[in-house]
Amino acid sequence: SINLMSDKLNKAHQDLKRKNVNLKIVMSDLTHELKTPLSLIKAYCVGIKDGLDDGTYIDTIIKQTDNISKVIEDLLNFSKIERDEIEKTTFDLIDLFHSCLVKHKIEIETKEIDVRISNSHLHQLFVWADKEKIEIVFNNLISNAIKYTEDHKIEIEFEDLEQEIVFQIKNGTNVQQTEKIEKIWEPFYVLEASRNKKASGTGLGLAIVKSILIRHHFKHGVSIFNNQIQFYICFQKNPFNH
Template sequence: MNKLGKKLSLSISIAIICIITFSILLNKYFLPKYYLHEMKGNLESVTETIGSINKKDFINAVPELEKKYNVTIVYEQTNEDINSFNDSLRDNLDRKQVTLNKFWVTPDTLRKVENGKKVNKLYDQGKLKSSFLSSFMNKGNLFVLVGLSIAHFNDAAKVINMLYIYVLGIAVVIILLLVWLLTKKMTDPLKELKEVSEEIAELKFKKALKFKKAHVQTNDEIEELAYSINIMSDKLKKAHEDLLKKNENLKTFMADINHELKTPLSVIQIYAQGLKDGLDDGTYTDTILKQTKNISSLIEDLLNYSRIERAVFTKEKFNLFQLFQECLSKYDLECRTKNINVSVSNKVKGEMRVDADKKKIEMVFNNLISNAIKYTQNQKIDIAFAESGGQVLFTIQNGANIDDKKIEKVWEPFYVIESSRNKNVSGTGLGLAIVKSILERHQLDFGVLHQEGYIQFYIYFKRIP
């Protein structure tokens, strides 16, 4: 038997042994006294009733009182001859089918009753294994006996106690069998849960994933626990895989950062040395400034991403379309320089008012616009605002050919589509990660779509009156 079964068997067996032992002691020492006390109380009730009625009514009420209280009532005129008096009482008892081999009313008892006192006596009947409890009282010159037979409890208690011992033995055997079956039903799934937990603790999710609720059908908390562990396993597996991916992305990012910083720093060092040696042809300063700007931009992206993750958002009401136009105007010169055609369509009626953190939404627009300018392959960017179920749907798309398997990765921090690090299109991979973080904290629906020839980002803004 398993440990749980042993503990349950021992605990339940001890409880039953204590209960039966208490019952045995109760039967032996307390129950006879309690029974006698109850019988005396019953006689007391009868004698009080008799005392409250007159002699004539008493005689008429004897049969009813005997039936009601399950007692024997006899009465007799007092007689100076004590022997004759006792014989008359016995004859009266015999007529009521009460035969006593030990019964005698003493002169002292008779005198007390004649003086108006109530006397109680218990007559042990010896081999009959019973006693006769009697209460004597005087009622209008009548000696009244109210009595009832009481069985001896000692022998009965011995039989009952022996039965308890047999019951105890049988109960212990049944308990051991039931506990074994119960604990086996409990511990089998618990063992499986233990194995799964150990697999999870060692970050091995193969067994955990195979462990489903259908394997534990106990219809109780164990099944619920199994189901919860299964869900936890799935989530931990996903989190673990995400962490591994992020670690890989972080390694790539750190290598990229090293490259991004090392390359311009090397260029700056070379051109600074050229300035020192007097080799400047008029372009050295511009090159140094350009490389410095690249480093500054990279650092700014890192700082922005770090701030977004822990920043407190301050919402305010503002015109979404007006904010977008302000953002887009900043890229007008760059678009004309690169011959990029930007079209903006607005099909929303009325003012586009939203409640959001204005500076963070401005950062979203800036990142999406700069991203489209950087990656467009057909020199064209299409931007649209439309109504959709009471919300404002914003879309921005540009020409691009991207592997469908990589499309959802564009939101991941440190992910860069152009792994070749082409200077014309490459970035730090933090721009869209910043966009995702801001939109998620605003609880806005957003996503990315890719079809042959173009990529589209979309956001649903919650419009307010």
């Protein structure tokens, strides 16, 4: 039993070490994320003091303070979600998905996006998960698809398998860096293409999605194929089989 305990301690130690490394990475990215707007604010303030303001400096300062607020707000939200316990219940995944999709109706219509759901005849697919957290996952994936689709199309699919329900969401993309795509799960990471277009946010959305899915032990992933980006999640079915 001493061996067993030492094994467990060792595992716990490894786990802590890994978390520590992750935290250090997040801290250094966060510092960078905050330093950039701060140094811009400083530079524009000095510019005003030196009489260089062409009438746009104050707007730049306001915009940069908004950026800082957004990073902090998103980070607080992230850390709250990380602290919350996972509370699993049984619920209908299709129903939850549709209620999330409806909330994005206006954006979908204004951007003239064609949303296709295959297997739409499927209803009442019960899963065993934390409903509130899965709602966060769906909202993030849907809003990303809307924000980043390059072909005005979003394809959604549910597949009803023996043990699990496989969910997929796809949209058109010009991103080609297939080998780097795994990085989009990291906090603050945004693809250069979307950063250039100023479409991206703080880059915490998918980090939240990943954290929720890992804590559920749900397999998930992203891939790029034929100018389409595809995200998938394998949801565990209700183990009690109602």
